[in-house]
Structure formats: structure tokens, C-alpha cells
Amino acid sequence: MDVRQYFEPIDFSKYSDKFKEKWKYSLGQTIEKSTNKITPANIHKIEVVVFSVPFYNGTWKSGKTNPTEKIREELYRLSTIDRKLSIVDFGQLKKTKSQKGAFLAVRDIIEYFTELNIVTLLIGGSQDLTVGICEAFKSETFFSLTSVDSVLDVKKGRETFSSTNFLTRVFQKNPQIFQFNLVGYQTHLVPRELFSKTKGLVTHVRLGLLHEDSINAEPVFRNTDVLSFDSNALKYSEINGSQVKNPNGLYSEEACQLAKYAGLSNKLKVFGIFETDWDKDNNGISFKLSAQIIWYFLEGFLNRVQKEKELPENLQMYKVEVKEIDEPIVFYKCTETARWWFEIQSIKGNKYLIACSKKEYDEASGDEIPENWLKFVQKIDELSK
Secondary structure (H helix, E strand, C coil): CCCCECCCCCCCHHHHHHHHHHHEEHHHHHHHHHHHHHCCCCHHCEEEEEEEEEEECCECHHHHHHHHHHHHHHHHCCCCCCCCCEEEEEEEECCCCCHHHHHHHHHHHHHHHHHCCCCEEECCCCHHHHHHHHEEEEECCCCCEEECCCCCCCCCCCCCCCCCCCCHHHHCCCCCEEEEEEEEEHHHCEEEEEHHHCCEECCEHHHHHHCCCEEEEEEHHCCEEEEEHHHHEEEECCCCCCCCCCCEEEEEEHHHHHHHHHHHHHCCEEEEEECCCHHHHHCCHHHHHHHHHHHHHHHHHCCCCCCCHHHHHHHHEEEECCCCCCCCEEEEEEEECCCEEEEEEEECCCCEEEEHHHHHHHHHHCCCCCCHHHHHHHHHHHHHH
């Protein structure tokens, strides 16, 4: 198919004319050059594709009320990262007649680019667009979704579908989801009982752990296919264009670092940023910060480790005996990157490498069964039956 039919293309002149002499040093010019070279015959050469969906809980926003256009402008204004990066902006999704139509269009687009091994960057829009993204992975056995958010967006009772409870529909449509992770949540905002409404294996990271060190989320992102980033995860003092006025939350530097870790993940296929709202922003800071979060995701992507560096010959094996387990737990550390994995062998004999941190290795070395390792063993055994 010609995927371009889904979009309203970008008029780059309105940005180049506005930025003038700064344009040649900008990320916008790098994107313009890559975009202008694209034809149906060479589309497979794209590394990262960008598109926007100004769809907010059933309402399309346009013109001066369209936050995604302001984010795009701020993104184009930033300095270029690497002129060799093949990053193409397909523009804005054409307006659909219904919410279902928007979700289906997003699904089709994500499926198309994922099959071509192209990473997709979606500028939203409300976070319920994640439903459409996840539809593209329904047939994936080991599909992993991570949400960066201060709360858990599931239904608490009888509620109309919206971005505040979209995860309930994600789990309904993907009942066999392998893994769901919530990163940056605030314990006082998420009743413990709500976690029972999720599906799949979980590796949640609360806000306090991120404040201690954002590296605590890095292994989670290495196991993630889709990252859905809600701007409401940030403190209100950091991003006043968010829907929720949270006195606590991520700092802007932490948000950018998390985005960079996401970009570094070789497994991650889709990065979506959502919930920045024109009506709530009175000074443009929210759009600038959203653009900078995207910039750091792209920087991470450019620094992705070449897969050959993490081939078996570059992995140092550690076998750790734990008293309550018959076989030793096998860990690997990459001599090139210092990243860690543990190995899981299913009851059928298949072996899987799961990203982890040195923490799991230290726990096993202390004769303690790592909780995360046990979760993966149980989930993979469940799939093998």
C-alpha cells in the first residue's frame, strides 16, 4: 500500500521561512531532506518515521488549537542530531469520521512500518490512541507495553471510555499480552487493588525509584515493544500544559533521560507521547519540553548498540547457584556495554534472554531468588503448556 494516503503532508516552508538562518542547523532541516527523498521504492530505507494525531478523546483539534503542530514546530527548532539519520515526517493523520476509524488507521500505519523494521514516533493526541497502537501487535506472543504515567489508567467502575481508562480496553483486546509495565507511578494515586485489573507479567517502577536513579527503568525499556508516554507523569511545575495538576512527578531532566533509555532499546518499535494540551499551556513550556523529550529519544536511537556487539562472543556468562533452585541461574553481561540479562529455559527447552540489571545478579549471588527472574520463569512456562 502507499502509506502516504493516510496523511496530510507537511509544508516545510512555513518552518524554514520562520527559522531563517537557523534552519540549516536544525533537526527540522534534517527531517525535511530525508522526507523529500522518500518514494514508494525506497521507503524501506527509513530508520525513524514521525507522524501526529491531534485526536483528543473523540475530538479532532486543528489550526491554532492543535497542540501537535506546536510540538512539531518546537521539535524542528532544536539542533540536528546526526544529518545521516534517515528520519521522515509523514505529517498529520487525516481526520477520520469516528474514534474507531482513528484507532484503525493508527493500527494499520504501525503494522506497516513495523513490518519494514522502521521505528515509529507518534505525537498525540490523547493517550487512548495507544489502543490503536497495541492492535498492531495482537499476534505477537511476547508483546510488551510500557506506560510512563503517574496513575494506572484502568476503569474503576462504570465509566465511559476515555484516556483515563484506556488500558482496560487494551487488556480486553490483548488478553494474552505478555508484559505490561507502569513506570513513574505515584503510590498515593494508585490503589493497590487496581493492579489486579491489568494483564500479563508486570515490572512496575514507582516514582521514588526513578528519583533515586532513572537507570532503574532502563531494563524495563529493553524488554519493551511500545512505550506510551503521558505528559501527566511530570510535575505540574515542569509542564503546565498537562491535564492533571500533579504537585509531584517526574522532573524534566528525568523525563528526557527516560526517553533516551527508550531510544537506546533495540526492542522498542513505537514511542508515543501524549496529553500535552494547548488549552492548558499559557507560556509554551509544555510544547518545548515535549519536543525535547522526543529529541532525547532520537539521540538514544542514534546510539543504539549494534546488535553484533551483543552477540554471544561478547557476553560473559555467570552461573549462580541458589539454594532453593535445582539448576543455577544463568546471567550474561555484555563486555562492550555492561548491560545484563538472565536466561530463561522453558519447560520445552527453549531459551530466552531477558534484560535485567546487576541487582538481579546481586540478589542471586546473595542466595536469594530474584523476584523478576521468577516472574519470567512462571510466565514463560505458562505459555509453554
